[in-house]
Amino acid sequence: MNDKPIPDIVIGRLPRYLQALEHMLEQGYAVTSSKELGEQIGISAAQIRKDLSQYGEFGKQGKGYSVPFLVTQLKQILKVDRIWDMALIGAGNLGKAIANYQGFTEHGFRVALIFDSDPQKVGQVIHQIPVLHTSTMIETIQSHHIKIAMLTVPAQVAQSVTNQLIQAGIKAILNYAPITLSVPEDVHVQYVDPIIHLQRMTYYLD
Incomplete structure (x- = not known):
């Protein structure tokens, strides 16, 4: 594996490769090639080979990649070969x-914990998880020992809630x-804003 820091843009492509x-794997593939994988996700074979080479050698020239092996390796690299508990803050419709x-x-x-500040939502049970008051959040x-949070609160309180999450030890939002x-x-922090993506797409529309 390369000792240099891996560029974030490379890390961002790994979940696409894994997906x-x-x-x-579900379709019964045992072996694939960088060309075949690239055609599936719209990335060049050369880019895939370069990205994977950051972490070692996973295939043999002319023989391709073992799909089950590469799935296992990518899960380990992305640390999703385990279950991560998450806290969800905001029990509205999206939450x-x-x-x-x-x-x-x-x-x-x-999702292991759910929090909200609305007394009418606190105490509700969503997917067998009781909604707790944000006053107990930290x-x-x-x-x-939770490190990941999902934030579905109004914009005007998002920063103050984030400050509390950081105080609680959250490292990924x-x-x-x-x-x-x-x-x-x-x-x-990763941002999920449908409006931003919609506005990006409408740029290309007539």
Whole structure:
């Protein structure tokens, strides 16, 4: 494996490779090539080979890659060969939909805690998980040793909630609120904003 820091753009492509390979595995593929994998996800074979070479040699020239082996290796690299418990903050319509989504667990994630500040939502049970008040958030997250949070709160409170999450020891935040968060360097944030993606697409429309 390369001792130099791996560029974030490379890391960002690895989940796409894993997703495509898992689909191949479901379809009964035993072996694939960088060309075949590239055709599935719209990335050049040369780029795939270069990305994977950052982590070692996973295939043999002329023989391709073992699909089950590469799936296992990528899961280990991305640390999703285990289940990560997550805290969900915001039990509105979006939060409920996320909590009820069944796809997380099969990919290495599980909503373990749900928080909200609305007294009418606190005490509700969503997918067998009781909604807790945000006033207990810091100590509860700490006691469960949770490192990942998903934020589905209004934009005006997103930063203050984020500050509490950082105090609780959260190191990764998936943010659905339409606001850019200010976080320390060791906290990773990913933004999910459908409006941004829609506006990017409408640029290309007549």
